[in-house]
Amino acid sequence: MGKKAIEIVDLEVKKLVETLNQALSEEWLAYYQYWIGARVMSGPMHGEIEKELYKHADEELRHAEMLARRIIELDGTPVLSPEDWPLLSKCKYEAPVDAYIESILKQNLASERCAIHRYETLARLTDGRDFTTFSLATQILADEVEHESDLESWLNDIRVFRESLMAVPV
Numbered sequence: 315m316g317k318k319a320i321e322i323v324d325l326e327v328k329k330l331v332e333t334l335n336q337a338l339s340e341e342w343l344a345y346y347q348y349w350i351g352a353r354v355m356s357g358p359m360h361g362e363i364e365k366e367l368y369k370h371a372d373e374e375l376r377h378a379e380m381l382a383r384r385i386i387e388l389d390g391t392p393v394l395s396p397e398d399w400p401l402l403s404k405c406k407y408e409a410p411v412d413a414y415i416e417s418i419l420k421q422n423l424a425s426e427r428c429a430i431h432r433y434e435t436l437a438r439l440t441d442g443r444d445f446t447t448f449s450l451a452t453q454i455l456a457d458e459v460e461h462e463s464d465l466e467s468w469l470n471d472i473r474v475f476r477e478s479l480m481a482v483p484v
């Protein structure tokens with residue numbers, strides 16, 4: 315990173331890089347949570363929702379790329395081994411052992427809520443102190459907020475669908 319670019323970061327850069335590596339690990343785990351969950355998922359509306367989960371997965375991967383670039387700009391090293399992801403991540407990866415669509419979506423929802431907390435915290439930490447990372451945090455935060463909203467609305471659609479089936483007289 316350029317000398318001036320480092321000087322204008324009014325934070326301990328080493329600690330900031332550690333935080334960004336935690337977020338990077340979380341993005342890879344979130345990516346895989348979506349990617350594998352979408353593949354094994356079954357239940358109502360799974361055909362339409364599956365495609366949307368792949369779009370979310372792609373966005374998590376894009377976030378990982380943004381974080382890795384920023385870490386390198388800060389003269390840091392992005393996490394190099396996948397085995398470190400669960401050690402660094404503050405968000406839990408949950409294996410989709412129950413393939414029912416509502417279970418899969420709930421796992422993704424928990425992951426999104428953890429991500430929202432991550433980027434809200436990162437935005438507050440960098441606000442007025444590191445404009446570049448602040449901008450990155452708010453851009454990613456906006457995506458995670460949208461992801462949470464998508465998941466909540468699909469879960470609601472499935473619930474309404476399930477209730478409508480139960481209401482059918484036999």
Ligand SMILES: [Fe+2]
Nearest residue numbers: 341373374377
């Ligand atoms: Fe993300």
Ligand SMILES: [Fe+2]
Nearest residue numbers: 426457458461
């Ligand atoms: Fe997300």
